[in-house]
Amino acid sequence: MIRIRMVAASPFARKCRIAAAHLGLGDRVIFVDGEDDPANELRATNPLNKIPVALLDEGTTLFDSRVILEYFDHLAGGDAIIPIDPARRFRALTWQALADGILDAAILIGYEARYRAPHERSTKWLAMQGDKIGRALDVAEKRELPEAIDVGSIALACALGFLDLRHGGAWRENHPRLVGFLDAFARNAPAFEATRAAR
Numbered sequence: 001m002i003r004i005r006m007v008a009a010s011p012f013a014r015k016c017r018i019a020a021a022h023l024g025l026g027d028r029v030i031f032v033d034g035e036d037d038p039a040n041e042l043r044a045t046n047p048l049n050k051i052p053v054a055l056l057d058e059g060t061t062l063f064d065s066r067v068i069l070e071y072f073d074h075l076a077g078g079d080a081i082i083p084i085d086p087a088r089r090f091r092a093l094t095w096q097a098l099a100d101g102i103l104d105a106a107i108l109i110g111y112e113a114r115y116r117a118p119h120e121r122s123t124k125w126l127a128m129q130g131d132k133i134g135r136a137l138d139v140a141e142k143r144e145l146p147e148a149i150d151v152g153s154i155a156l157a158c159a160l161g162f163l164d165l166r167h168g169g170a171w172r173e174n175h176p177r178l179v180g181f182l183d184a185f186a187r188n189a190p191a192f193e194a195t196r197a198a199r
C-alpha cells in the first residue's frame, strides 16, 4: 500500500488525490491527513518537509507531486495522465509547470502572512508573486485549454481551486475561458468536487 501524506487544503496533494481517483488506484493508495500523522513522521520522510510525500511498501520515498503523478501514470500502465505522444506530452507537462508555478506563488503569499510579522512583510515581494499569478492566468486565458484529464488539466484545476479557496476567487472576473475550463473539468473528474477543502 502506498501512503501519501497530505492535508485537505493542500493543492499539490489534491493533484495526487484527483489523479489516484481518476486512475482507479483507490485500493493501492492511502492518503494520510495531518491528524493521523501528529508527529509528522510521514511528512519528515521528505527532507524538504513538504507535502505531498509518498511512502511505498518497500520504504522508498517519492516526492514531489509531479513525481507522484508520474508514478501513478506508471502504475496505470503509462500514457494515462502523461501522454506518450510528444506534442501532447510536452503540452501537458508545460501546463503542469505553469499551474504549479501559480501555486508556488500563491502559497508564498500565504506564508508571508502566516510566518512573517506585519512589520517584516514586503509589499514589493508580495506584488512580485501576485504579478506571476496574474501573468500566468492571462497567458492561460488566451491559450488552447486542456480538454483531456492529464497532469496539465489536473494541475490547472487544482491551481484555480486554490485561488478560489485562499484568494477569494478574484481570478474569475477577467478569465471566463478558465472558468469554463474549470466547470468542464469538475464535470469530467468527480474527484475534483470530492476533494474540495472546506477551509
Ligand SMILES: N[C@@H](CCC(=O)N[C@@H](CS)C(=O)NCC(=O)O)C(=O)O
Pocket: 009, 010, 011, 012, 013, 048, 049, 050, 051, 052, 064, 065, 066, 100, 107
Ligand atoms: N513542488 C512541490 C510543492 C509542495 C508544497 O509546496 N507543499 C506545501 C503544502 S501545499 C508545503 O508542504 N509547504 C511547506 C513548506 O514549504 O515548508 C510539489 O509539487 O509537491
